[in-house]
Amino acid sequence: MNIAIIGTGYVGLVTGACFAEVGNNVICMDVDKAKINKLKKGILSIYEPGLEEIVKKNLFSGRLKFTTDLNYTIENSEIIFLCLPTPSKKNGNADLSILFSVVKDIAKILRKIAEKSEEQIKKFLISKSTVPVGTADKIKEMMDKELEKFKEKVEVEVASNPEFLKEGNAVQDFMFPDRVVIGVNNGEAERILRELYEPFVRTGAPILVMDTRSAEMVKYTANAFLAMRISFMNEIANLCERLGADVEKVRIAIGYDNRIGPKFLFPGVGWGGSCFPKDIKALIKMGEENGLNLEIVNSVYEVNERQKKIIVEKIKKHFGKDLKDKKIAVWGLSFKPKTDDMREAPSITIINELLKLGTKITAFDPVAIPNAKKIFGNKIKYAKSQYDALKNADALVLITEWQEFREPDFNYMKTLMRTPVVFDGRNIYNPEKLKRLGFTYYGIGRP
Template sequence: MNLSIIGTGYVGLVTGACFAETGNNVICMDIDTAKIKKLQKGIVPIYEPGLEELVKKNLDAGRLKFTTDLEYAIKNSEIIFLCLPTPPGKDGNADLGIVFSVVKDMAKILKNIARESKSVVNKIIVSKSTVPVGTADKIKEIIAKEIGKYCENLKFDVVSNPEFLKEGNAVQDFMFPDRVVIGVNNSDSETVMRELYEPFVRTGAPILVMDTRSAEMVKYAANAFLAMRISFMNEIANLCEKVGADVEKVRIAIGYDVRIGPKFLFPGVGWGGSCFPKDVKALIKMGEENGIEMRIVKSVYEVNERQRKIIVEKMKRHFGKDLKDKKIAIWGLSFKPKTDDMREAPSITIINELLKLGVKITAFDPVAIANAKKIFGNQIKFAKDQYEALKGADALVLVTEWQEFREPDFNYMKSLMRNHVIFDGRNIYNPEKLKKLGFTYYGIGR
């Protein structure tokens, strides 16, 4: 099939590369000229395991192209995927300004295609961005209004196809999904979308077909529920500390209950990234607009906001409230491992709180330092490796659980640090082992 992907962020680039991998002809379009020039050379501007290899392979094979020309992308594709940013607005709702702006430009191009065509042209527009319920209907209205009298020459449909890609595992998630959700109101579009996704579900993953509004709600409901599990465990962790229980033992025990399961039960310093924060806020706003108070969802967000500062509170209890000129090493800056994404990362809140207290910070992250420098500039120092960050440190704060942080050389660490204190924001270390090695250890809920 001939596809176009409008927007080359995490979702758009992974979507385009993976569809090209199954033999489709894919045109990825973006207005960022510098980014497109890099992609045309096979240079991927984001860190995502396996993505660069996939892009280069399909670029060389001629199945994947990159352009800044929206008209070219639309004219040469049967299916048009909208993978556009929907950042949170000032009121917390998803800002659809970029989406509707692109749709209006696209509608004008479709109108010209319909006006010039001597036969019926078929187009399927797929909304892959996370958007409020009813957005697919609005997109359809915008296009229909623009086309007007030329509608007989253009047969189009708008489909909702939410993504469920985890940063750091996005390629794997796309190639081997646990389910594919397709929101359609047209049987012909359903047939086409099923055919497009058939190569990805050969191992038995279901294609779930529903109306567009239900499909749009699925993504919000899924993200809010996952965020709720994490926030719930963070509250349980905080209570465990007070009553002398170990949240790790509690987590493992409840995870064996088949009704609960073991995933997304890890307490820590809070969730972040491009999805959970904005989607939870958007769901709260969606409820307000429809007269439904989303009490649980509100609590999920509030708990997470408090959790981000819990490490700083632990540091105050250990060192005293005056932390001025303390030297603190930070391991991990990205919001999760295997990505350089700093959006809504807990490290930002922690570092900003420490800077307010006059703390001197040296940080290390395997891939996110370039993006962190854009945020902090020269307010903090950046180390070339994890051990350099520890030189003269009064404490280590582990924020992101990268694999290379799991089994460090603790004796070497002791030789580098001024005070042997570890604040483990992800509970990846064994408290008893560290105590025997001479460290003062603080975890979450332990």
Template sequence: MKIAVVGTGYVGLVTGTCFAETGNTVTCIDIDENKVNKLSAGEITIYEPGLEKIFLRNLKEERLFFTTDLAKGVENAKVIFLALPTPPGEDGSADLKYVLGVAAELGRIIQPGQYKVIVDKSTVPVGTGERVEAAIIESSKAALGNGQDLKTLGAFDVVSNPEFLREGVAVDDFMKPDRVVIGAGSDKARKLMSDLYAPFVRQGNPVIFMDLRSAELTKYAANSFLATKISFMNEIAQLCERLGADVDMVRRGIGSDERIGKRFLFPGIGYGGSCFPKDVQALVKSSGEVDYDFKILNAVMDVNEKQKLHLFHRIRNYYGDDLSGKQFALWGLAFKPNTDDIREAPALYIIDALINAGATVTAYDPEAMSNVKRLIGDKISYAENQYDCLNNADALIIATEWNEFRTPDFLKIVRNLKKKVIFDGRNLFDVVAIQELGFYYESIGRPTLTAK
């Protein structure tokens, strides 16, 4: 099948590449000429494990193409995916100018007699599908004249097909989805989407068809529920610290209940990234627009904002309010492991607080340092590896749970740090082992270990 993907950001590039991997011919369209030239030359523009290999394979086998020309890119496509940014406004609402702008262009481009399915792949508020349809209809009326429009002529349908990709495992998530959610109002669109996804659900995972509005809400509901689990466990961790309980034990105790499950129960320094913060905020804003006060999600956001600085407050309690002259080693900058994404990363909040308190910071991250350099420049120093990061530091702070941080050489840590002090925002280390090594060790929701 011939497919077009408008937008070559994270979702667009993964979507286009994975559809090409199952034999489809995919053209990805982007207004950024420099990015299109890089991608066409085989230079991948995002970091995602496993993506580059299949990207290069499909580029070589001429199933994956890139262009800045929207009309050319969608000309022969049966399905057009809109994978465009929907940045949050100051009030938390999703900005749809890119989505609706492309929709209006499609109304002028699509020809009668060339049936196409327009798919919202971006995370968009409930009702966006209807607005996309209206934008296409309106612009097509002007293009066709005589009072005709593409919808009346049966030239297109709008579908919602939200993505559920996790950064770091996005290729596996796309190729072997837990479920595929499709909001469609016509049998013709449902059949086309069912055929397109058939290779991905051969193991029996469901394709769930529903109406447009329900599909749009499903994405927001899923991410908001997961964010709620994270904030709930961070609240339990706070309680553990005050009651002398161990959050790891509590987590295991409740996670063994199949009604609750084990995932998203790890406490830490808050969630970040491009999805959870934006989607929770957007759902709260959408709720307000229909006069509903989503109290739980307001609390989820409040807890998360406070949790981002919880470790900083612990550091200040240890050293005092004035951190002038203190140097900290920071392991991890990305909002989670296996990605270079630093959007809303808790590490950035910690860095800002430390600098404002007079401290200096040297950081190391396997993938995200170049992105942080572009954002904050020389406000901090950057190390070549995790151990050089420790040189002359008063303490180590752990902000991202990269695998290479889980079982470090503790002798090197002892040798390079000024003192054996660790503030662990991801609970990476076993408290018994750390205690035997004589560290002062603070983590989240677990007993503080004092140095020997």
């Protein structure tokens, strides 16, 4: 099939590369000329395991193309995926201005094609961006209005196909999905999308077909529920500390309950990223606009904002309120392992709070330092290695649980640090082991 991907962020680039990987002809379009010029050479602007390999493979095979030309993209594609940013506005609403602007541009292009051609034109416009419920209907209304004079000649079907890609595991998630959700209201789009996704569901993953509004709601509901599990465990962790219980033992025990399961129960310094914060704020706003106060969803967000500062309170309690000139080493800056994404990362809140207290920060992250420099500039120092960050440090704060941080050389760490104090924001270390080695250890929800 001939596919267009509008937008080459995480979702767009992964989607385009994976569709090309199974034999489709894919054109990825973006207005960012610098990004597209790099992609034409196989150079990615994001870090995502496994993505660079399939981008280069399909780029050089000719199945994957990159362009800034929207006219060329629309003219040469039958199926058009909208993978555009929908950031939060100040009031929490999703900002759909970029999405709707592109929709209007596509309509103008289709009008021009219709004026020049005598043939019937059929396009499938698929919304893959996370958008408020009812957006597909608005896109359809916009298309119908813009193409009113050519309705006998041009047919555009609009569908919703939300993405469920975890950063750091996005390629695997796309190639081997848990499920594929398709939102259609009528027409041929269901058949086209079923055929398109057939190579990815051969092992039995279901294709779930529903109306567009339900499909749009699925993504928000899934993200809010997963965020709720983490925020709930963070509250339980804070209570465990007060009561002398160990949240890690509690987490493991309840995870064996088949009704609960073990995933998304890990307490820590809070969640971040491009999806959870944005989607939860949008869900809250959708409730408000429809006369509903989503109390649980509101609490999920509020608990997470407080949790980001928990580790700062532990540091203040250990050293006292005067932290001026204390040197703090930070391991991990991205919002989760296996990505360089720092959007809404807990590290931003934690580091900014520590800077307010006068601490000196030296940070290390395997891939996120270039993005961190855009945020912090020269307010903090950037280490060349995890051990380099520890030199003369008064404490280590672990924020992101990268694999290389899990089994460090603790004896060597002691020789580097001024005082061997560890604030483990992800509970990846054994408190008893660190105590035996002479460290002072603070975790999340541990006595």
